[in-house]
Amino acid sequence: MSLLIIWHSRTGASEQMAQAAMQGCRAGDQCVAADAVTSEQILEAGGYLFVCPENLGSMTGAMKEMFDRTYYDALGRIEGRPYSTIIAAGSDGEGALRQIDRIATGWRLRRVAEAKIVNFHAQTAEQIWALKTVDREVLSDCEAIGAGLSEGVALGVF
Numbered sequence: 032m033s034l035l036i037i038w039h040s041r042t043g044a045s046e047q048m049a050q051a052a053m054q055g056c057r058a059g060d061q062c063v064a065a066d067a068v069t070s071e072q073i074l075e076a077g078g079y080l081f082v083c084p085e086n087l088g089s090m091t092g093a094m095k096e097m098f099d100r101t102y103y104d105a106l107g108r109i110e111g112r113p114y115s116t117i118i119a120a121g122s123d124g125e126g127a128l129r130q131i132d133r134i135a136t137g138w139r140l141r142r143v144a145e146a147k148i149v150n151f152h153a154q155t156a157e158q159i160w161a162l163k164t165v166d167r168e169v170l171s172d173c174e175a176i177g178a179g180l181s182e183g184v185a186l187g188v189f
Contacts, residue, residue: 032076032077032078032184032185032187033057033059033060033061033075033076033077033078033181033184033185034056034057034060034061034076034077034078034079034080034177034180034181034184035060035061035063035068035072035073035075035076035078035079035080036049036052036053036056036060036061036062036063036079036080036082036177037063037064037065037068037079037080037081037082037094037097038062038063038064038065038081038082038083039064039065039066039082039083039084039091039093039094039097040082040083040084040119041084041086041091041160042084042119042159042160042161042162042163043162043163043164043165044084044119044149044151044163044165045082045083045084045091045117045119047163047164047165047170048082048117048119048149048165048169048170048173049062049080049082049117049173050062051165051170051171051173051174051177052080052082052117052173052174052176052177052180053177054174054177055173055174055175055176055177055178055179055181056177056178056180056181057181057182057185060177060181061076065083065091065093065094065096065097066093066096066097068097068100068101069101070100070101070104070105073101073104073105073109074104074105074108074109076112077112077113077184077185078112078113078114078143078180078183078184078189079112079113079114079115079140080114080115080116080117080176080177080180081094081114081115081116081117081131082116082117082118082119083118083119083127083131084118084119084120084127085118085119085120085121085123085124085126085127085128086127088126088127089126089127089130090126090127090130090131091127094131095130098134102134102137102138105138106137106138109138109139109140110138110139110140111139111140111141112138112140112141112189113140113141113142113143113144113180113183113184113189114135114140114141114142114143115142115143115144115145115146115147115176115180116128116131116132116146116147117146117147117148117149117173117176118146118147118148118149119149119151119163120148120149120150120151121150121151121152121153121154121158121159122150122152122154123148123150124148124149124150125148128146128148141189143180143183143189144176144179144180147172147173147176149165149169151163
């Protein structure tokens with residue numbers, strides 16, 4: 032089984048973090064933009080890493096739309112599979128995290144790694160819309176998250 036990293040990004044932060052997570056992954060794992068994810072990919076994956084920004088206190092609309100498109104096809108068919116999350120936030124990220132966790136609960140996924148919330152402290156329109164550069168230390172953490180999830184899924188540890 033493989034890890035599926037699903038991401039959406041508006042200003043580059045989530046994409047950079049998803050790509051960093053993918054650097055730690057094994058061959059056969061996938062990193063797919065939320066708007067391109069299919070129900071088949073959800074069903075075939077052995078675990079998931081959801082990476083997105085928080086927008087207006089919620090997960091990004093593109094990530095929500097991915098869940099809307101795939102939810103019922105996967106319902107009852109992926110129980111017990113592992114997941115984790117990486118959230119790019121302007122202030123706290125907790126709203127996006129709660130939403131993803133609620134959907135994961137419906138799918139009966141198991142959180143196997145603590146969520147990583149990266150706060151960019153963007154509070155003005157200019158700061159929010161600005162392209163982001165993620166610190167090397169954060170990218171290293173994301174790579175480690177990807178490696179841990181990938182290895183755990185491959186070994187059947189989760």
